[in-house]
Amino acid sequence: MEYLQPLAQLQVLTMSYLDGLEGLTELLQALPQLHTLQLPAVTVWEQDLDTLLAATQITSIQLDTVGKSRTSYADAPCSWQRLELTWLREWTTFAYLPLHSLSQPLVLGELHIRVEDIADREVAAALHRLAYACKVPVQIKKVRLSMLSWDQQRTGPSVITPALLQQQRVDLAQLVALLQPLQSCFVGKVLPYKLYDITAADVLALAPVCRGCTHLELWYGSVEPSLEFWHQLVKLMPAVQKAMLIKIELPPVYQRPAATLYRQLADKVNKQLQL
Structure with a gap:
């Protein structure tokens, strides 16, 4: 993603009203300095959680909501220090999200x-x-x-x-x-x-x-x-x-x-x- 090179030093990224998160892995890999990711109108599903957790540079994340997951991430390694959900879609969300790393x-x-x-x-x-x-x-x-x-x-x-x-x-x-x-x-x-x-x-x-x-x-x-x-x-x-x-x-x-x-x-x- 050469066209993203001018943004390599970007630290905060907000994306709204996305129809899916295709290409998210490549995007996050191209932004090594990114520490805050805001997706206030995006529902994140299980495969997206894997991608977000793999981006260890992210310490603050905002999501609209998290869809139901068959996998528990409660004990998964996580770099998130701050988490915001603008809406709660599933009551089981708190059972499988990694909240252990939060400091805020x-x-x-x-x-x-x-x-x-x-x-x-x-x-x-x-x-x-x-x-x-x-x-x-x-x-x-x-x-x-x-x-x-x-x-x-x-x-x-x-x-x-x-x-x-x-x-x-x-x-x-x-x-x-x-x-x-x-x-x-x-x-x-x-x-x-x-x-x-x-x-x-x-x-x-x-x-x-x-x-x-x-x-x-x-x-x-x-x-x-x-x-x-x-x-x-x-x-x-x-x-x-x-x-x-x-x-x-x-x-x-x-x-x-x-x-x-x-x-x-x-x-x-x-x-x-x-x-």
Whole structure:
């Protein structure tokens, strides 16, 4: 690859939106000074892992996600000191990736937890491994909690019934329990998705997951932001810098121009901070 000779001293390389990694071996061999490889939109498969691990000059790597592997690389020689995954495709990823060489925090862009995961032992094992088997701190930029099953999200509940609301509270408690290992990790943003009739009690339920997070975003669903709601939010989630209600159904009294609504909500939060 003579055309790459002018890049022989390149130390950081970012490649996005690639359709496969053909030629990766030759590329890495032509860049002996490369120490940081960023593939933020690339899914890496087993054969690609072999190539990446063979490139011992790489100490920092960012991948979109890693596909399911039949081979475990957990104990394989590895030069990676930093690893970032922008998305988690397979819960078994942590079982076969070589995390033993990391000296900097393991960074995950997003964890998507669904109500279907509650009874999945593979998910529980992966979360435990992530929190306790990894020897470096773990930073998770975003945790998304989907409070409707896949079928419910696809069709949408025609009516929000008391039975659905009750089941969502049961599911929320179980999801928070499932995520208990993440209390030892840094979680930046938490996004409950399609949780209906959110009250101060739900803030209390979410607190173990959100205690250290800086952003809370409530997507879809519905909420009545009472004074107690904001009081619990400020009290139980002290690190939250921004709380956002996105496409949330509000009671009629709150359905006013956005600027007026934001002022009212800000006044409520300020009053709570002064208590």
